[in-house]
Amino acid sequence: MHSTYMPLPESFFKDHEAYGKKPIGNGPFKLTEYKQEQQIVLEKNADYQGEAKAHVDKLTFKMYTEPGAAYADVVAGNVDYVDAIPPDAVAGKKWQTDLGEGRWQLSPSTLWNGYSFPQYDEKFKDPKVRQAISMAIDRQAVTDAVTNGENTPGTAWSPPGIEPFQDDICGDKCHVDAEAAKKLLEEGGGFKGTLTIAFNNDGPGNKEVTEAVCTSINENLGIDCQPQSFPTFAEMLDKIDAKEMTGMYRSGWQADFPSPLSYLTAYYITNAGSNKSDYSNPEYDKMASEILSQDEAEQEATFKKMQETLAEDMPVTPLWYGTLRLGWSDKVVAPQVTWKSTIDFTTVGLKK
Incomplete structure (x- = not known):
C-alpha cells in the first residue's frame, strides 16, 4: 500500500514484526484472531467514531490455496462472500447460473x-x-x-x-x-x-x-x-x-x-x-x-x-x-463496492 494520512501507533515503530501479527487500528473493525494461512477474524470496533460503521459483529476471512474451493463453498452456503471465480465457472457464465439471480455482481x-x-x-x-x-x-x-x-x-x-x-x-x-x-x-x-x-x-x-x-x-x-x-x-x-x-x-x-x-x-x-x-x-x-x-x-x-x-x-x-466478479450466499445482503473495486466491508450484513 502507498497510503497517506494513515496514523500508526508507537508499537509499529518499536517492533514491525510483532505489530504485523497484532496490529492496532482505528477503523470500524479490529483484529481479534490471526491464524497464518488459515483465517483472520475481525470484530466490530465499538469505539469507532466514523460514519461508516460495521453492520455485523464479526467477519471471518478464510484462506484458500485453491480458488475453486472457495467458490464451491459460497455456492453451497458454507461461506458468504467470494471475489475469486475459477475459470471453469466463468466459462459460459456458469457462475451466474450457479449462484442465481441477486447473488452475483459483474463490474469494471x-x-x-x-x-x-x-x-x-x-x-x-x-x-x-x-x-x-x-x-x-x-x-x-x-x-x-x-x-x-x-x-x-x-x-x-x-x-x-x-x-x-x-x-x-x-x-x-x-x-x-x-x-x-x-x-x-x-x-x-x-x-x-x-x-x-x-x-x-x-x-x-x-x-x-x-x-x-x-x-x-x-x-x-x-x-x-x-x-x-x-x-x-x-x-x-x-x-x-x-x-x-x-x-x-x-x-x-x-x-x-x-x-x-x-x-x-x-x-x-x-x-x-x-x-x-x-x-x-x-x-x-x-x-x-x-x-x-x-x-x-x-x-x-x-x-x-x-x-x-x-x-x-x-x-x-x-x-x-x-473485471470484478462477486458472489454471495443467500443468507447475506449484496455488498457495496469501493471506488477501487473492492468489497466495502462496512456494507456487508445478514438478511433480516
Whole structure:
C-alpha cells in the first residue's frame, strides 16, 4: 500500500514484526484472531467514531490455496462472500447460473495485469526482444478464451476508470502481429532456449491465462514458451525478490489512490519497492518527479510521455484490465463496492 494520512501507533515503530501479527487500528473493525494461512477474524470496533460503521459483529476471512474451493463453498452456503471465480465457472457464465439471480455482481475493476521481463537476465536485455514477445500475444484471443470476453485487452499501463485514462498508448506493440514480431526478435538478437512464464497457482485463472499466452507466443513467434507454476504467490515473490527469475512472470496492480501515478510509479521508478524487474530509466524517473508539481493539463501530457517511454522500453507488457466478479450466499445482503473495486466491508450484513 502507498497510503497517506494513515496514523500508526508507537508499537509499529518499536517492533514491525510483532505489530504485523497484532496490529492496532482505528477503523470500524479490529483484529481479534490471526491464524497464518488459515483465517483472520475481525470484530466490530465499538469505539469507532466514523460514519461508516460495521453492520455485523464479526467477519471471518478464510484462506484458500485453491480458488475453486472457495467458490464451491459460497455456492453451497458454507461461506458468504467470494471475489475469486475459477475459470471453469466463468466459462459460459456458469457462475451466474450457479449462484442465481441477486447473488452475483459483474463490474469494471481497477485491476491491471501484465507480464514482467527481468532486466537482469541477459535474454531480455534488448528492448526489441521484449517488444517482439509483446507483439506475439493475441490479447483478444486470450481474453475471450479465459474470461469469456469479460476482461478487456490491455493497451496501456493504467486501466480505465482511473483518469486520465489514455487508451491504446502502447500502440502496435500491444497488438498481435506475427511477422513484425519475428522481425523485431531477429533485430534484437533472437531468443535461444525455452521462454518460461511464471505464475502463482493459488490465484483464479492464472494457470489458464499463462497457458493461453504461451500458446499465442508459440504460434506467432516460433519460440518454445512454457508456463512455470509456483504453488503460492508468496513462493513466487520470494524468487522475484531474490532476483532469481529466469523468465517472464505475471504482474498485477490495483490502485492505492485514484491516479495513474499509482500504477506508473510503483513498478517503474528506479529502485521503487515494487520495481522487481530492475527497470531503470533516468528520463522516466525525472518525469515521475516533475509530475508531482504540475497542473492537470501538464500531468495528462506527462502521463502520455511516461507510457510512451514504457512502450519503447517494455519492462512490463500489458495483458488485460480486470473485471470484478462477486458472489454471495443467500443468507447475506449484496455488498457495496469501493471506488477501487473492492468489497466495502462496512456494507456487508445478514438478511433480516
